[in-house]
Amino acid sequence: MEKPRILKNGIAVTGLVIILFYIIMIIVSVFWLPFDSSAMDVKHVLESPSFKTGHLFGTDEFGRDVLSRIMKGSSVSLIISISATAFGALIGILMGIWAGFLGGRWDNFIMRIADIMFSFPSLLLAIFIMAVLGENTYNVIIAVGIVYIPQFARISRGAIISLKSNEFVRAARSNGAGDSYILFRHLLPNSMPPIIVQISLSLSVAILLESSLSFLGLGIQPPEPSWGNMLSGARKVMMIAPWTAIYPGLAIVTLVLGFNLLGDGLRDVLDPRLRNVR
Amino acid sequence: MGNPDILLDVKDLKVHFPIEKGILLKKNAGWIRAVDGVSFSVRKGESLGLVGESGCGKSTTAMAVAQLEAATAGKVFFEGRDLSLLSSEELRRARMNFQIVFQDPYSSLNPRMRAGDLIAEPLRIYAGKKIISISENDIQKKTASLMDRCGLSPSFADRYPHEFSGGQRQRIGIARALSLGPKLILADEPVSALDVSIQSQILNLLKDLQQELDLTFLFIAHDLAVVEYFCSRIAVMYLGQIVETADSQTLYQQPMHPYTRALLSAVPLPDPKSARTRKRIILKGDVPSPSAVRSGCPFMERCPDVMERCRVEAPVLSDLNEKHQVACFLYDSPSKQI
Numbered sequence: 001m002e003k004p005r006i007l008k009n010g011i012a013v014t015g016l017v018i019i020l021f022y023i024i025m026i027i028v029s030v031f032w033l034p035f036d037s038s039a040m041d042v043k044h045v046l047e048s049p050s051f052k053t054g055h056l057f058g059t060d061e062f063g064r065d066v067l068s069r070i071m072k073g074s075s076v077s078l079i080i081s082i083s084a085t086a087f088g089a090l091i092g093i094l095m096g097i098w099a100g101f102l103g104g105r106w107d108n109f110i111m112r113i114a115d116i117m118f119s120f121p122s123l124l125l126a127i128f129i130m131a132v133l134g135e136n137t138y139n140v141i142i143a144v145g146i147v148y149i150p151q152f153a154r155i156s157r158g159a160i161i162s163l164k165s166n167e168f169v170r171a172a173r174s175n176g177a178g179d180s181y182i183l184f185r186h187l188l189p190n191s192m193p194p195i196i197v198q199i200s201l202s203l204s205v206a207i208l209l210e211s212s213l214s215f216l217g218l219g220i221q222p223p224e225p226s227w228g229n230m231l232s233g234a235r236k237v238m239m240i241a242p243w244t245a246i247y248p249g250l251a252i253v254t255l256v257l258g259f260n261l262l263g264d265g266l267r268d269v270l271d272p273r274l275r276n277v278r
Numbered sequence: 279m280g281n282p283d284i285l286l287d288v289k290d291l292k293v294h295f296p297i298e299k300g301i302l303l304k305k306n307a308g309w310i311r312a313v314d315g316v317s318f319s320v321r322k323g324e325s326l327g328l329v330g331e332s333g334c335g336k337s338t339t340a341m342a343v344a345q346l347e348a349a350t351a352g353k354v355f356f357e358g359r360d361l362s363l364l365s366s367e368e369l370r371r372a373r374m375n376f377q378i379v380f381q382d383p384y385s386s387l388n389p390r391m392r393a394g395d396l397i398a399e400p401l402r403i404y405a406g407k408k409i410i411s412i413s414e415n416d417i418q419k420k421t422a423s424l425m426d427r428c429g430l431s432p433s434f435a436d437r438y439p440h441e442f443s444g445g446q447r448q449r450i451g452i453a454r455a456l457s458l459g460p461k462l463i464l465a466d467e468p469v470s471a472l473d474v475s476i477q478s479q480i481l482n483l484l485k486d487l488q489q490e491l492d493l494t495f496l497f498i499a500h501d502l503a504v505v506e507y508f509c510s511r512i513a514v515m516y517l518g519q520i521v522e523t524a525d526s527q528t529l530y531q532q533p534m535h536p537y538t539r540a541l542l543s544a545v546p547l548p549d550p551k552s553a554r555t556r557k558r559i560i561l562k563g564d565v566p567s568p569s570a571v572r573s574g575c576p577f578m579e580r581c582p583d584v585m586e587r588c589r590v591e592a593p594v595l596s597d598l599n600e601k602h603q604v605a606c607f608l609y610d611s612p613s614k615q616i
Contacts, residue, residue: 167386170346171454174378175400176370176407189390 005269012265018258026075035065037072038223046241058243060233066244069225070251076226077255080140081206087145089199092152097191099153100160101183111157114150122147123212130218140219144206155198159191193267200263204256211252227252282358285462285494286320286343286376291352293335293342297569310569312338314518314576315352317595320462325488325495327509327526329502329541333565335518336498337381340464343496344378345369356462371409377455379484381467383447387439394435397421397453404458424453429483445476452483462494469504481508502545506530514538517576518568520595524602534604536581575607583608 006012034054041063049058049066057066099110117125129143163169164187172182207227213219214228222229227248234244293313299305313335320326328336341347343354345361354361356372364372377400380386387396398421404410405417412420422432428449439447448468455463465484469477481504487493499505505512506526513523514535522535533539540559547553561580566572575581575588587607595605 166388167380167382168388170341171378171380171386171451172388172399172403173346174344174373175454175458176373176403176409181403186388190388 006265009265009269011261012269015258015261015263015265018254019262022074022078022255022258025071026078029071029075033065033068033071035068037068037225038064040064046237046244048241049243057247058241060230060241060244061237066230066247069230070227070248073220073225073227073230073248074251074255076137076220076224077207077210077252080137080144080210081203081259084141084144084206084210085148085199085202087141088148088202089152089195091145092149093156093195095149096153096156096158097160097183097188100157100164101179101187103161107157110153114153117146117150118154123209126209126213127216127218130213135218135221137220140210140213143213144209147209148202148206151202152195152198155194156191159194160187163187163190193271196270197263197267200259200266203263204259207252207256207259283321284319285322285357286496287355287358288319288339288343289317289353289355291316291339291342291354292350293338293347294350308569308571311518312568313342314568316515316518316520317352318513318520318523320494320496322461322494323488323492324511325497325509327505327512328496328498328515329500329505329512330515331500331541331565333568334515335568336500336515337466339515340378340466340496340498344376344464345373346378370407374404374409374458375460376462376464377458377460379448379451379455379463379465379468382471383444383451384439384471386451387447389439391439392435393425393430393437393439393442393450394418394421396439396450397424397435397457400454400457410458420457421453424457427487428453428456429479443476444472445479448472448476448480449483452480452487456487456491459491460493462496465495465497467498467500470499470501477504484508502542514541517565519576519605521577521606522602522604523595524604528602532602534598534602534609535577535606536583536608537577575605 006016034056041059043063044053044055044059045063046061047053047055047059047063049056055065055067057070059065060069095110095114099107120128126143126147129146130139133139133142169182169186172186177185210219210226211228211231214226215232217229217232220226220229222233230248231245234241234248238245291313292311292315294309294311296309297307299307316335316339318326328339330336338347342349345354349362356376359372361369361372391399398417401410401412401417401420405412421435425432425435430446430449430453434442439450442450452468468484469480472480484495485508488495495509497505497509509526511523512526512529513520514529514537515521516537522529522533522538529538530542533542536559540561543556543559547556559582563580566576566579573592574590575593578584578588581588585607591607593605593607593610595603596610597603598609
């Protein structure tokens with residue numbers, strides 16, 4: 001048992017390695033970038049990737065180095081995805097366990113609010129919130145977080161309600177346990193697997209949502225690079241300089257994949273019933 | 279309440295569940311009378327069996343006795359104290375004296391806790407609330423001895439519930455129920471989820487524990503053979519009411535209530551010869567819905583000996599002799615049998 005169980009799970013380790021790779025990239029990007037990420041170079045516009053010029057991933061329509069911009073943009077993407085998920089998960093889970101545990105009127109009230117939020121398509125809701133709040137990084141976090149609230153509320157409520165009817169809850173009560181003990185010792189740990197899977201999915205969807213917002217011009221504003229607004233800029237020159245779209249796209253895909261793999265692995269690791277399988 | 283021999287006294291207990299209709303504005307569309315006026319008492323050291331078919335309110339009775347289900351009316355006295363009048367703190371202290379063994383060994387154990395932690399949980403809760411003082415070291419020791427006593431190797435303490443068989447899980451449940459040193463065990467169909475071969479092991483374990491620890495049992499079951507083996511006294515429930523109580527011997531030899539007779543005639547006999555010669559009473563119809571508003575005897579629709587009086591008046595549980603009570607007008611003659 002010296003080795004943490006998560007390291008025995010190949011899927012989780014693969015996900016972790018990918019995420020670790022991006023985290024290292026962020027740390028490096030703070031101190032060193034191959035080129036200045038927003039320095040334009042009219043002589044080297046839309047140059048294809050090559051070792052000779054030093055532009056490993058080529059340059060975009062303003063002659064900016066694509067690799068440097070991806071590195072700079074990775075911190076934006078990762079920070080937004082983690083903080084938006086944390087924001088949405090915290091509020092959503094609190095709402096959900098409150099609704100599920102208390103039931104009755106509270107349940108009805110909270111879940112109807114969640115239903116109203118659910119009735120908007122998530123991108124539309126995020127666009128709406130961005131339009132109201134204005135375009136800056138913090139507002140992207142809030143917008144994506146708000147989109148997540150009803151999802152987490154519904155998942156945690158469902159988990160709490162299905163667990164509440166278990167006899168072990170009654171057993172705990174007959175053993176003198178109070179409400180908060182039952183909630184935090186018995187109900188929450190058992191409701192973690194679906195919530196963790198949701199968190200990992202949300203982390204990856206947040207990257208996509210942030211990219212979509214930036215692509216539409218509502219998220220991170222140029223010249224500050226983000227993977228979404230890089231794609232947005234690449235749209236016009238994609239046919240003659242495909243590297244401007246391929247590399248940011250690849251970055252999005254791999255990071256999303258990393259989070260999904262980690263989530264899958266974590267679910268298996270955290271469920272004692274699956275521990276000795278495989 | 280003067281009788282110190284009586285550990286648990288239940289008086290006219292009723293548990294009614296509302297039937298709600300409507301989505302936004304909930305309307306009460308009636309009541310399900312799960313338990314409808316049940317009275318019984320359990321003496322120290324005895325085991326009272328509560329039998330009846332599914333849905334007759336046996337488990338709800340046990341849950342209401344354990345204060346896990348709110349009683350609509352009626353009182354539960356434990357050692358002479360009315361449990362409904364206790365504050366939550368007092369109730370928590372009182373709970374140490376009555377513990378439950380649950381029916382389903384799969385859902386009664388938290389799948390994320392190890393066997394040792396499950397058994398130690400009540401001790402840890404009470405120690406955490408400073409109601410009992412016991413060191414963590416002593417908790418470990420006590421857990422190991424409880425596991426040993428209930429037929430589990432203490433080396434299993436680190437295992438999770440899914441690594442045990444149904445019978446072993448039920449042993450964990452029993453060890454947990456014993457950890458606080460209760461006087462009364464409410465056994466809610468403790469063996470009905472188990473294989474027949476395991477049933478007898480668990481029943482023998484409970485019997486041994488009863489003698490060793492001087493336990494009192496309220497034993498709920500629908501299997502009459504199990505109850506006959508385990509219980510000294512039996513109460514038969516039908517549609518939320520007790521229709522007959524007697525010593526187990528008396529009940530099996532001289533069932534009085536028509537429902538008890540039908541129930542006993544349905545017990546499978548191991549000997550095919552005597553099974554063939556036995557007269558089976560086959561009841562017509564189904565158990566009426568517990569939500570229906572009704573008057574008269576709860577058993578009147580299905581009773582082979584139904585009389586005019588049964589349709590208007592409900593019989594009450596009355597003494598046939600001091601060891602045998604029955605709620606039926608058939609025996610309601612001025613000259614009581616002795």
